[in-house]
């Protein structure tokens with residue numbers, strides 16, 4: 001088995017709860033990320049989610065395939081995603097979030113790809129593909145995180161909106177996240193089995 005591993009680190013002016021929300025908000029996946037065309041949640045509770053993602057094949061983008069993903073909140077700073085995707089290559093993504101200030105944090109992103117048999121050959125191109133992919137996803141997610149941070153500080157609550165009175169539109173509390181993220185019962189990512 002050949003292990004391909006890449007790590008990235010970025011800082012952003014949002015609270016840790018906003019970073020975690022972005023990972024646990026499954027509804028944005030195929031609306032915002034150009035590489036995905038669908039997402040279905042098979043199971044979710046207060047620390048894990050099991051979901052199917054439909055993704056476009058690299059190079060042959062009109063063809064799609066599905067990956068099985070398990071996302072776990074390992075502790076208050078760490079998310080792990082276990083994925084079985086293209087060519088049955090298993091991957092493990094570890095996200096760590098370190099709070100630097102009230103609304104600032106450092107995000108560590110570590111990717112491990114486990115290449116068995118002939119898939120070792122993919123080791124030649126994977127590092128640059130991971131880098132391109134990480135940059136693309138970061139750019140696509142950035143406006144969501146910044147907007148969420150801004151509206152939460154203005155008192156926004158999911159399914160309630162902003163406080164009616166403009167001078168009540170202020171929230172100085174810790175921006176914490178409660179899992180699972182609440183969704184409408186008819187959300188398109190809900191899978192009724």
Ligand SMILES: [Fe+2]
Pocket residue numbers: 022028029032033137141
């Ligand atoms: Fe995202």
